Amino acid sequence: MKTAEPTNADTASYPLTARNRVKRRHDRGFYDHETVHKILDASMMCHVSYVIDGQPYCTPTFFWREGTKLYWHGSSASRMLKNQTAQQRVCLTVAFLDSLVLARCGFNHSADYRAVMAFGNAYLVTDPEEKERAGIAMVDRFFPDRTASLRETTAQEMKATSFIAMEIEEASAKIRAKGVADDDEDYELPIYAERIPVKTVIGAPEPCPRLLPGVERPASLQAYSEGRLLEDALTDAYFLQYPAS
């Protein structure tokens, strides 16, 4: 575990540096914990970038936040994790596509979106207590209190799983949420323009066909109901599990 170093946990914003400053469209950039964390906590999947022999890799994976730390996990045998254990630089990105924006010229075609880029050094979680906590959080952050109802994780399974953590050193959020934005004079043209909203929703849950008789869906899964926005379910689950976050 990292220990004595100063962290961003006590400040309300991530520091602004050459690395995380939103350069293009800087009016769309945010650095405060509230904005950055809200986007992170609404997502299950992120993309983690890392470098092996000068070649960048970008791997989609699940992650979760604890304070100003991010966690992800995978097989101890995976290339991604083997290369993220020695304080390696990584960039973890989360992005939501909120709409497609069709303007009156090609140049102003755009999208509404919310994205976070977080930078730091990845390290392998070796502290037994932190690893045990991460083993619970990887399930309960998404499905509150579910671990208590599950068959216990074996030592072998725990050994086969690596957890990677990263203290967020720098982060930025970039948000566009304004729909069609044409040049003033273009509004006078007889050209069709629109915003096409996009949303990621939950379908009808499919119980495992091999459930034992009498085993019912627990109330703790109510957040995941058909038609809900996935991000709303994930945000609700997050605050149930981490009420003080």
Place this chain on the structure above:
Amino acid sequence: MKTAEPTNADTASYPLTARNRVKRRHDRGFYDHETVHKILDASMMCHVSYVIDGQPYCTPTFFWREGTKLYWHGSSASRMLKNQTAQQRVCLTVAFLDSLVLARCGFNHSADYRAVMAFGNAYLVTDPEEKERAGIAMVDRFFPDRTASLRETTAQEMKATSFIAMEIEEASAKIRAKGVADDDEDYELPIYAERIPVKTVIGAPEPCPRLLPGVERPASLQAYSEGRLLEDALTDAYFLQYPAS
């Protein structure tokens, strides 16, 4: 433009190398053009990874495919693009989250997903003809034939836009589509398990409030109708614009 080098365009599969081989769960790995391209062509957004001074960056952006080439674009002033113009190594990743999988133990919690990682050298499109074609494709790949109906792009706008291209040197697709997969003995336990489908759909299109009277939604946007899967609309649009692909 890259010219005389051999490309993957004439083969039915991307070559298998140490870089793109799916190591973990190799039964989930695919390298054939058909599987890789189908995932790419169903998506509008990708994550592009690149390296500046040893630090990886992961930027969400729009992209499209032409044969075995991928294109993306952005402001000529952007950090991402400035660092992708000199034959820089990049990894372009597309991922679909198809379901959350709740198993009978923590270790078997998983997800159904489809993902592609594509590797190559990024280069700035400088050939005027290729740049002009890209300027049309960046709109028409998503909204067939739309460019012809738009206010023409100015020379200033074209100058402010950079297009980046990458011949796919290696690519892999990784797919999981099996829902709950518990250890044999765990099926005997009275524990609830399910698959929660996730889908990204189109909302009700919102016409620009400043449309001139009589300007109607063109029939070419019919693919984007409320309730449809975004990936189906994008795939339909792709094959309308690139019927031979």
